[in-house]
Amino acid sequence: MCRVLAYLGQPVPADYLLFGSDSSLTKQVFQPRMLAMLNLAGFGMVAWDTASVNPEVPWRYHSTKLPVFDCNLRAVCSKIHCSSLLAHIRGVPLDGSASISEQNLHPFIFPGMSVAMAHNGDLYDFQAMRYSLIPYIKDDILHLIRGTTDSEWVYALLMSRFEDPAAPHTAAEVAAAAREMLEILREVRASHDIEIASSLNLFVSNPSCIVAVRFVFDYGCYPLPGEDGALQGSVDYLSLWFTRGSDYACHDGEWKMIGGREAADAIIVASEPLTRDTSTWVEVPEYHLLALEKQGNSIKSKLVALE
8 A cells, every 4th residue: 555645834845845854755755654564666746846846836756766865856846845745655565466567656636737736545446436537537538548447437537527627726626526537436336246354545636725535435345365356455454544734844853843723824644644743643534535725824624524
């Protein structure tokens, strides 16, 4: 399974999020605290910088190199002060079955579209489902799929829920699209008699909002680990956490978010806490959607139960 991080708020150096903290995303490549798997199949990020040229267009970086050894990534992150960021390290089975290529790296953001998405999980028996999803994907979006992952098809399915995929979207609009997409996947799984658990933790971002989903289809219905192609994410419910405040940095020798809930104008959503002290982090409940939106100098949040 993969590890994901999303940030929204006051501009912060990207290297604070990706390299600096005690359990930063790059460290989770080889030492995740809430997952007994390595994440060796590449790294990707999109980051919006309000001070850059065309600030509505994000920086994009994808590489199959391990990010902890990627000097180019470290140099880029030292220069970016992002107000919104979505980053992902890819984990795949260590059996040679997965394709390791830039086309398969998250986050996905198709040309001209304003919303990016990363996925932590696995759609069981996706090969059987793939072509049944075509009727639900707009033709001009379907032609943009380049890779082989279930995740990119999920992104195409999500973007096809918008009347205008290129327009700016509110958190409520993204949340509605995500819920409709989940229902379509449920129907397609049922049409193929798929009852094995499939994890679908999603992180969807644009310059003004984050929508995070913690979800599993048919949780509790699975073979034993290692049998019938089941991955760990089908057996263990994948984690999802967030912290909010006003200043994420190294304070008094310790990485943490300070400022508290009332003054919150910054938020981090991640597969697992980035800091040694987890007391300021909150776990997103199972089967819930977290919608976050920047409104003026504050960030409004809404937690919605999913069926």
